[in-house]
Amino acid sequence: MSAASGEGIPVSEGASPLGGKEPFDVAAYVRRARGGPCFVCAVVAGAPGYDFEQVVFEDEHHVAFLDxxxxMAGKVLVAPKAHVEHVVRDLDEEAYLRLMGAVRRVALAVEAVVPCERTYLLSLGSRQGNAHLHWHIAPLPEGTPYEQQQYHALMTENGVIPWSVRQALELAGRLRAVLAPDGAGG
Structure with missing residues (x-):
């Protein structure tokens, strides 16, 4: 599916669930991650230019938004609103458990909206780039060949899903509906 098509995001199209990806400029991404502002803090602040990072969940302490x-279709990031950098040392037990509760709640919503075989949860980042603590919720499409699962499925070096702001808005709306207090994930 072309990003310009404006149709819903691809969830399980064609023979290869991971097919149809676009090449990704890793070098440009590294420059942005290491030299630009904190992307999570920018999303929390509502900075302009973050059209794709649609917020799907927010509470007093956390924010969740589209990658x-x-x-993988439906990939969401969950982060504390406060700029903390280490998943273990920077959070006391109460804050860590609260964050993991938010991760679980959002992951259940992702599974309700995006058909998947398994949901990957992982915290990535580094003090050298993307330092703000964040968890990735990545729904593995059903039928993905084993050789294209796990780290292969997560690596932008293997391509990214082409999509438009319109597709991001559609997916975000579906996730927000599930995450609403009266929704299935609330």
Whole structure:
């Protein structure tokens, strides 16, 4: 599906669930991650230019938003609103458990909206780039060949899903509906 098509995001199209990806400029991404502002803080602040990072869940302490460079349809990031950088040392037990509760709630909503075989949860980032603590929720499409699962499925070097702001808005709306207090994920 072309990003310009404006149709819903691809969830399980064609023979290869991971087919149809676009090449990704890793070098440009590294420059942005290491030299630009904190992308999570920018989303929290509502900075302009973050059209793809649609917020799907927010509470007093956390924010969840669509990944700008998804390798799998429905990929969402969950982060504390406060700029913390280490998943273990920077959170006391209460804050860690609260964050993991938010991750679980959003992951259940993703599974309700995006058909998947398994949901990957992982915290990535580094003090060298993308330092703000965030968890990736990545729904593995059903039928993905084993050789294209796990790290292969997560790596932008293997391509990203082409999509438009309109597609991001559609997916975000579906996720927000599930995450609403009266929705299935609330």
């Amino acid at each position: 700008r460079y998804p390798t």
